[in-house]
Amino acid sequence: MRRIINIGRSFISNPGKIREGAAVLLAKLITRPDVVKTGETDLILNQLAVEYQTVINDAKQMFTASGILQTFVEIFKTGHRDDLLPRVVTIFDPVLKTEAKNKFMNKSTNLKKARVNLAQRIGCIFLKPKVAKWRY
Numbered sequence: 001m002r003r004i005i006n007i008g009r010s011f012i013s014n015p016g017k018i019r020e021g022a023a024v025l026l027a028k029l030i031t032r033p034d035v036v037k038t039g040e041t042d043l044i045l046n047q048l049a050v051e052y053q054t055v056i057n058d059a060k061q062m063f064t065a066s067g068i069l070q071t072f073v074e075i076f077k078t079g080h081r082d083d084l085l086p087r088v089v090t091i092f093d094p095v096l097k098t099e100a101k102n103k104f105m106n107k108s109t110n111l112k113k114a115r116v117n118l119a120q121r122i123g124c125i126f127l128k129p130k131v132a133k134w135r136y
Helices: 004-011 015-029 033-038 040-055 061-077 081-096 109-126
Strands: none
Touching: 004 061, 015 033, 015 109, 033 040, 040 061, 040 081, 040 109, 061 081, 061 109, 081 109
C-alpha cells in the first residue's frame, strides 16, 4: 500500500492527464474502509495538507498545488460521509483558508476552480443524507 501511495504522489505534480489518474488512484486507495481503519488516511491527508502549504507560494510548483487540490476533491468525492466528516478540520484550515502570497498563484484560474470545487465537496459532506421517497 505504501508503494502505491508513493507512486501516486510522485505523479501528482505531472502537468498532463497522468495527474488526474494519480488523484483518482490515491482517492480510491485512501478511502477504502480497511485503509481508514488503519489510520493511514489521516497520515496522507496531513502530509498532503502540509505539502500544499509549502508549494502554494512557489510559482514553479503550480502543477503540484493543482494536483494536491485535485486529489482532495477526488477524496471527498469518493469517500464515505461518516469517514470524512471528522477529517474536514485537517484540510479546511491549511488548504481553503491559505492565500497564496505569490500573485501568479493568486490569479490562477485552475487553482481557483479547484479550491471552489473542494469547498463544494466539503459542504456536501456536511449535509445530511436524504433518502428519496420514490425509491422502491
